[in-house]
Amino acid sequence: MRSFIVGLDPGEGSRLARLSSAIGFPIGVLPSLEVLGAELTRPGAGRALVLLADPSLTREASRLAAAHGEAAFVVVLADTIHPDDYKALVRTGAGEWVQWGSCDVELPEVVRRFATPIHGGTGGSIVTFAPSKGGVGNTSLVAEVGVLLSGQKAAGGLAAARIAVLDLNFQGGTLADTLAIEPRFDLAEIAGRPERLDEQLTEVFSSRYADKLDVFAPPPRPVMLDDIAPNLIFTFLDTIGPRYDLVLVDLPSPALGWTETLIDGSDAVVVTGIATVPGLRRLCDRLSQLDGLSGPARCLAVVNQAETDLMGRFVRRAEVDRLLGGRDNILVRRDCASMEMAANAGQPLMETAPDGRLGRDIRRVAKWIEAVAARPARLAKESAA
Numbered sequence: 001m002r003s004f005i006v007g008l009d010p011g012e013g014s015r016l017a018r019l020s021s022a023i024g025f026p027i028g029v030l031p032s033l034e035v036l037g038a039e040l041t042r043p044g045a046g047r048a049l050v051l052l053a054d055p056s057l058t059r060e061a062s063r064l065a066a067a068h069g070e071a072a073f074v075v076v077l078a079d080t081i082h083p084d085d086y087k088a089l090v091r092t093g094a095g096e097w098v099q100w101g102s103c104d105v106e107l108p109e110v111v112r113r114f115a116t117p118i119h120g121g122t123g124g125s126i127v128t129f130a131p132s133k134g135g136v137g138n139t140s141l142v143a144e145v146g147v148l149l150s151g152q153k154a155a156g157g158l159a160a161a162r163i164a165v166l167d168l169n170f171q172g173g174t175l176a177d178t179l180a181i182e183p184r185f186d187l188a189e190i191a192g193r194p195e196r197l198d199e200q201l202t203e204v205f206s207s208r209y210a211d212k213l214d215v216f217a218p219p220p221r222p223v224m225l226d227d228i229a230p231n232l233i234f235t236f237l238d239t240i241g242p243r244y245d246l247v248l249v250d251l252p253s254p255a256l257g258w259t260e261t262l263i264d265g266s267d268a269v270v271v272t273g274i275a276t277v278p279g280l281r282r283l284c285d286r287l288s289q290l291d292g293l294s295g296p297a298r299c300l301a302v303v304n305q306a307e308t309d310l311m312g313r314f315v316r317r318a319e320v321d322r323l324l325g326g327r328d329n330i331l332v333r334r335d336c337a338s339m340e341m342a343a344n345a346g347q348p349l350m351e352t353a354p355d356g357r358l359g360r361d362i363r364r365v366a367k368w369i370e371a372v373a374a375r376p377a378r379l380a381k382e383s384a385a
């Protein structure tokens with residue numbers, strides 16, 4: 001996401017730029033509203049956060065928010081604002097007032113609201129897979145669900161859906177290997193220049209797995225995490241959002257500055273973990289952390305690699321129920337032989353053994369996502385009718 005300041009003396013400017021960078025939105029200073037207008041109307045440039053920091057521009061704020069509400073959120077930074085100006089600004093639904101004295105606390109809060117939902121209601125659903133620790137099978141589950149939902153015939157709410165799977169493990173992502181595609185998502189190439197992101201470039205970044213499934217997977221070369229600014233990721237999601245009915249995101253396990261904002265802006269989050277005692281503890285901890293966020297609306301806990309008995313029943317079912325009782329949760333069995341067979345064939349399990357027991361467990365995760373993702377699409381259709 002891009003962000004701009006208009007009208008500021010250099011001292012306040014550097015304070016605001018520092019604050020904005022700390023929450024992941026490096027800022028550009030623009031000399032006038034005319035230049036800003038040109039930036040906001042540039043085709044395909046994505047949404048922008050606008051900070052108006054000159055008292056003489058306060059009156060302009062509501063006009064700006066009303067005119068560019070689709071593409072921008074306007075924040076007036078001022079110690080006071082006339083009540084009429086404030087009402088007009090808030091009524092646009094695309095603006096807010098923040099006082100200098102409290103901007104360290106309030107600005108991050110406003111930015112988080114602005115980033116929710118990331119796709120501004122214009123695209124499909126974003127479902128983020130968040131691992132509670134490393135190696136739990138997050139990437140495998142994202143890949144299998146993507147293949148499953150993109151391949152199914154006119155069944156449920158997502159019939160004929162266009163799906164994107166997005167690997168945000170910039171240091172050592174394995175999605176490309178799992179789906180045996182050539183990774184092309186080289187976001188570091190445009191580090192610091194989110195304005196270069198347009199339809200054409202996102203096309204170059206994508207690898208087609210199947211007719212309805214595009215994969216964005218980073219190439220296996222060392223990337224400095226500082227090169228991947230959060231606004232680059234959010235701008236990218238904004239750009240691809242309208243092209244897909246569903247975007248599945250594979251998050252890395254270390255918490256980075258932008259991961260909570262991304263989860264908050266998603267339509268649903270799938271928190272993945274494993275069924276060992278420490279694994280379940282980590283899963284519960286991660287779920288409690290997410291309870292503190294304002295969104296997303298729906299959350300599913302997936303306990304992967306769960307042990308089963310000879311009859312195929314989950315050995316720790318009762319313990320999982322006790323720990324996760326009241327939360328949506330699905331257990332997915334451990335089946336190393338099937339996973340290995342798929343890996344050696346260079347294919348996802350949904351191609352090699354879709355009807356096995358592990359395949360059926362994963363199908364339940366896909367069904368949950370399908371129900372969540374179908375909802376916004378259906379609502380959009382109803383309101384358009």
Ligand SMILES: Nc1ncnc2c1ncn2[C@@H]1O[C@H](COP(=O)(O)OP(=O)(O)OP(=O)(O)O)[C@@H](O)[C@H]1O
Binds near residue numbers: 135137141304
């Ligand atoms: N249900 C399962 N049964 C058996 N093996 C599994 C299962 N799910 C995943 N695996 C295996 O576990 C390993 C780790 O899976 P994966 O790479 O998907 O995890 P991850 O959470 O994405 O890891 P990372 O933290 O490295 O990104 C892989 O070898 C995968 O084949």
Ligand SMILES: [Mg+2]
Binds near residue numbers: 138139140169173174
């Ligand atoms: Mg992974």
